[in-house]
Amino acid sequence: MAKHETPLLDELESGPWPSFVSDLKQQAEVRAKNEKGVEFQIPQDCVDDLLGVLELSYKHGRTHWKHGGIVGVFGYGGGVIGRYCDQPKLFPGVEHFHTMRVNQPCGKYYSTEYLRKLTDLWDFRGSGVTNMHGATGDIILLGTTTPQLEEVFWTLTHDFNQDLGGSGSNLRTPADCLGQSRCEYACYDTSALCHFLTNEYQDELHRPAFPYKFKFKFDGCPNCCVASIARSDMSFIGTWKDDIRIDQDAVNKYVENDPAYPANAGAHKGKDWGPFDIEKEVTGLCPTGCMKFENKKLTIDNANCTRCMHCINVMPRALKVGKETGLSILCGAKAPILDGAQMGSLLVPFIEVNPDNDYEEITEVIENVWDWWMEEGKNRERLGELIMRQGFQKLLEVTGIEAMPQHVAYPRTNPYIFWKEDEVTGGWERDVEEYRKHHLR
Template identity: 30%
Template sequence: MLMVQLACPRCGFVIEQYGAAQLEADTQKQKRYQYLRKKQTLCPSCLSQTAKLEERRVEVEAGPQAELMAEAEAPPEAVPAGEAVAPTPLCDELERGPWPSHVTELKQTRYHMQMYEEGLRQKRTQWGFGGYTSIPGVASGILMRASARPDIAKGANLVRAFCPSGTFYSTQTFRALCDVADRHGYGILHLHATTCDIEVLGVPKEELRATVDELVAAGLDVGSTGDAYRNCQECIGPLRCEMVLVDSVAMRQAYFTRFLDDVQYPRFPHKIKFKLSGCPNDCTRSQQKGDIAIVGVFRDPPTIDAARLEGWVAGGGDIAHIVRMCPTRAMEWDGRRLAIDADGCVRCMYCINKCPAVRPGGDRGVAVLAGGKMRGKYGPLQPFVIAPFVPAVPPDFTEVFDLCAKITDVYDEHARRKERLGDFIYRTGIDQFCRLVGVPSAPQQMVSPRINPFYHWTPEELQASRKEAD
C-alpha cells in the first residue's frame, strides 16, 4: 500500500503519514497536508526547527493491519435497499480480543454504526454542532447535532434532563428513563456529562414533544441548554464524604428552588455554569469549569486530635513528611507535639487528607468564585475569588445566592453577546467588576502589579479631596 509521509529532513523522523488513496479522497486531510508542508515544525526526535518537511512516498508491505487500513480507506459504498448493512471493518476490529467491547454493546442499540465507522476511518467525529431545536413548552430548546454524512444518518437531537440531587435514583425513575430512551431514541443514555445532565440521544424531531412529556411525568425537569443557567453540579457531600464542610446537596436543591426560571428560560449573553463543592478538595472541578463556583471553606485553624495522632504515628504514619510538604510551612512537629500556625495556614486540606487526626476547623461557610472556564475567547481561565467567605445558612442559603444573583445581573447588563463570564471579567478588570457587584476588591485578586503610574480619580474621590483641602 502506498503511504505519503512527512518527515524531518535532518533525522528522517516521520511526523505524519497518510494513505495515498485516503489523501486523494479526503479534502480535510489534503488541507492539513498542505498546512504541514508550509508550517515551520519542531521535530520531536532531534528537536531541530525546520521550515519545510520532507515528503516521501513509501510502499508499505501488505499485512493484516495494512489490509485493514486499506479496507477502511476505501470510500463507503452505497447499500441498495433491502440488502445487508454496509461492512464496518474498523468496528469489527474493536470487537476482537478477550476484553468486553463497547462496540458489541453499541450494536445492540439503534445507533448508526456506519457513522461510527466513518469517524474511525477519518479519525474525527461525523457529528457536528447544530444549535438548538425549538419546541413548545421548552424555552431553552433541545440540543441538536448536525450530521456530516446525511446520506448515512440525519442530524440527531438529544434531550437533557436534570438528575436528582446527590445523583441517587429510585429504580422506578431509572426504569422510566430507560423506557424513554428505548422508545424514542437510540436506546442510549449519556449519564452525568460534564454538567451532570442525563442525555437521551438520537430523538427524532417529531418525537421530541412526547419525550419531554414522558420525562416530566417521571419527575424530571428538562433544560440545561441555551444562554441560561445550566444544570448545577454538586459533590455528593454529606451523603458519603467525611471532608464536607457545607451541605452541597441541600444547596443544589435550594439553587433550583430559587433559579428554576433562569434555568429554563434563556436571558443571558451566554451560558452560565454553576458548580458546588463541599470542601476545597473540589471534586466537581468547580474552579476549572464553573462560571460561578461555590466551594465550602472554614476559617478556624484545623483541629488536632493528639491521642489519635499519637496512635497514627505509632502505627507507621509519617507526620514529618506531611509537615515538610505543607505549602506555607505552617506546621511544626517536634517529635511529640504537632502545631499549626493559624495565620500561615491557607486551609489547603493537604494535612487533613493525609492524616486522620487532623480535621477541618470551625466557622464554616463558602467561597464564591467567578470566571472559570475551559474554552472561550481568551482560552482556559482560572476563576477570581469574589467573596472569600460567605455564611451558608440552610435551607435557603439566601446570602450565597443573593451574591450569585448580583454577579449574573452585572454580567447580563454589561457583557457582550456570546461573551462568557470569565472573558467579561478579563476584559473589564476584576477591580471594576467587584465595584459593579458591590464587593470590595483585594490585592490577592490581581494577577500582577500595575505597570503604569497613572491613577484615575473617581468623582467621589475628587470631591472628598477638595473638601479636605478647604
C-alpha cells in the first residue's frame, strides 16, 4: 500500500514507454520490504515521500524543492548539490535529500561487481535512487542526508578508488566516447586524454574558480557519439589530415551487393531497403560533392572533404579514416539560457595528440582559454557567450592562433576593420616634421 495517493503521477505510467514513476514505486516497495535486511541510514520511506512531494508539485504547478545549499564534503566545492524540501512536515523522508555526483569511469566501463558495490552503498546510506547517467555524464546518486555525505565520500574514495564529479562553477566531470578501446573510427585515444585531463585539472574540478560551469567532452571521430560539439564548452573531436583510405575491391563488393558487405555494417538490416545503390546512398549524399564512382573506381577529392563520416559509416569495410590522426578543438557550445543554444565554433582545426609530452599542445590551448574567460567572463557567463560578446577574433588573439579559412563560418557581415598597431607596417608613429615637409599646415 503506497504511503501517498498519486493519481497524477499514475497517469505517467499509462503510456507505452518506461516510466520513472514505476521505477520509484518499485524502489519504495523494495525499501518497505527490505528483504536484504539493510540498516537504512536515511528514512526507509524516503522514496514514498519523494513520490508524494512530486504529486503535490504537479497538483500545485510549482516546485517544492528549495534552491541550493551549503552542503558538501570537506575540501570540495562541487560534487554535492544541496536539495531541501519546503514541505518537511508532510514529507519528512525528503526533508533533506541531497544529490551526489560521482565521476563516471572513462567510456563508462564498469564491472558488475563495481555497480553492485555502488548500489549497495547507496541503498545503505542513500535512497537507492540513481540516475545512470546525468547530462554531464556523471553517475548521479539522488537523495541522502547531510550526515551521510562524508561517509559516502570516504567509502567511495577509500574502498572504491572513486572520486566525486564536478558541479557548480567548476570544471565538470570530463566525458568521452569509448574511443580506440572498441571503435575503429577513433582517431585518438579518448579515454587516455579524458583521464589525463581529469587528473591534470583536479583543482579546477573540485575547487570553484570559474565564472560558471565549464565542460570538456571527447569524441574519437566526427560521428560525435558524445555530441561534444553541442554539449561542451570545449569539444575535442578526432580527425585526420591525410586522405580517406579506400579499398577499391571492397567498394565493388558493396556495389555488387555481396552479403558479406552489408551497408552501414548491417545496422539497418531489419527492413528491406532494396539493393545497395552507391550513387543514391553514398556519393549523391556527400555534402560537398567531393566523391565519384566511375568505371568501378571510387575517387575522393580529399581537400574538399569536411569529415562528415557518412561514406565511412555506410561502407566501413571499404573506407577508413586517414592515418595521420589528431583532433580538432571547438569552443563555446551551450544550452539556451542566454542568447539561445550554440554549437561549438572551430578554434583549432588540427592538433597533435601526444601523450609523450603530456598533451602539451592541448593543455596550452585550454589554459589560454581559461585565463581569458576567468579574467573577462561575467558572473554566470558561459565561454560561448563571452565569445559572442567579445568576438571570435578576441579568442584567436588570446590563444595566439592565426586566423585561417577553417575559422570562417559565413561571409562577413561587418564592414569595419580595426587594425592594431602591430598589424600595420611601420606602426602608428609618424615623423611630424617629415610630414610637414610635404604637407603645409
